[in-house]
Amino acid sequence: MNPSKKLIYIFFVIFISLLGFICGIYFDYLVSINKLSPVVSSVYKLPFKGRIVTYGKPVSYSGLVPVVDYDPSLKIDLRYATTNNFTGKVVYPKPVCLLQKNTLDKLIECNNDLKKQGYRIKIWDAYRPADVQKYFWSIVKDRRFIADPYLHGSRHNRGCAVDITLVDENGKELEMPTGFDEFSTAAYRNNPNMSATAKKNLDLLTSTMIKHGFKPIETEWWHFDDSEADKYPILNIPLDEIQ
Ligand SMILES: C[C@@H](N)C(=O)N[C@H](C)C(=O)O
Ligand SMILES: [Zn+2]
Numbered sequence: 670m671n672p673s674k675k676l677i678y679i680f681f682v683i684f685i686s687l688l689g690f691i692c693g694i695y696f697d698y699l700v701s702i703n704k705l706s707p708v709v710s711s712v713y714k715l716p717f718k719g720r721i722v723t724y725g726k727p728v729s730y731s732g733l734v735p736v737v738d739y740d741p742s743l744k745i746d747l748r749y750a751t752t753n754n755f756t757g758k759v760v761y762p763k764p765v766c767l768l769q770k771n772t773l774d775k776l777i778e779c780n781n782d783l784k785k786q787g788y789r790i791k792i793w794d795a796y797r798p799a800d801v802q803k804y805f806w807s808i809v810k811d812r813r814f815i816a817d818p819y820l821h822g823s824r825h826n827r828g829c830a831v832d833i834t835l836v837d838e839n840g841k842e843l844e845m846p847t848g849f850d851e852f853s854t855a856a857y858r859n860n861p862n863m864s865a866t867a868k869k870n871l872d873l874l875t876s877t878m879i880k881h882g883f884k885p886i887e888t889e890w891w892h893f894d895d896s897e898a899d900k901y902p903i904l905n906i907p908l909d910e911i912q
Pocket of ligand 2: 831891
């Protein structure tokens with residue numbers, strides 16, 4: 670090989686190596702900021718003390734717990750385990766309502782506050798497997814109403830978000846701006862057309878949730894994120910495998 674060809678060859682090898690190196694760093698960066706959802710495997714016994722595998726790196730955690738075991742006075746109507754939801758299909762094969770333990774502790778504090786005033790929290794959704802998020806996104810590609818599973822995912826996928834409303838002592842739902850998962854501007858927190866009663870009820874729910882460490886979102890009055898949600902990984906533990 671003549672010297673100039675040799676030089677070109679060396680430059681080419683260095684260029685390819687550098688490119689591979691930079692791509693590797695960028696890939697790790699995407700994983701770290703959760704632009705790529707980690708693939709998760711786990712044992713399915715509760716509480717989950719299994720290994721989750723994130724691109725081959727084992728991470729041990731204990732996390733999701735069943736809500737009923739900690740506060741049976743939280744009312745549960747897991748809509749995606751019924752046909753009474755925006756898909757019209759049973760999406761959750763089992764009505765298993767799970768949350769990260771720290772998130773649940775905060776929700777119980779909210780429920781205790783509200784019980785003193787004659788109300789309770791009703792849960793429509795809590796932990797939602799990442800594959801379900803992809804299914805929802807395939808139906809409604811609108812970030813106002815469904816968190817993009819290919820961007821940051823949903824805090825539901827981390828077991829750190831809840832879709833909730835208020836009920837009275839007889840379990841009757843209080844008036845709120847709209848029903849669950851009404852994907853329109855009527856569900857916005859600043860909807861100017863909501864009734865005075867709905868506003869009062871929503872204000873009570875919102876102020877209680879914020880007091881105990883949740884963050885509301887502007888486009889869905891029923892959705893609250895644990896303010897510490899991003900400490901937890903995206904999970905894809907299927908509900909039908911929960912024992
Ligand atoms: C689908 C709806 N109930 C909901 O939870 N939307 C938010 C934005 C989410 O997907 O995180
Ligand atoms: Zn939600």
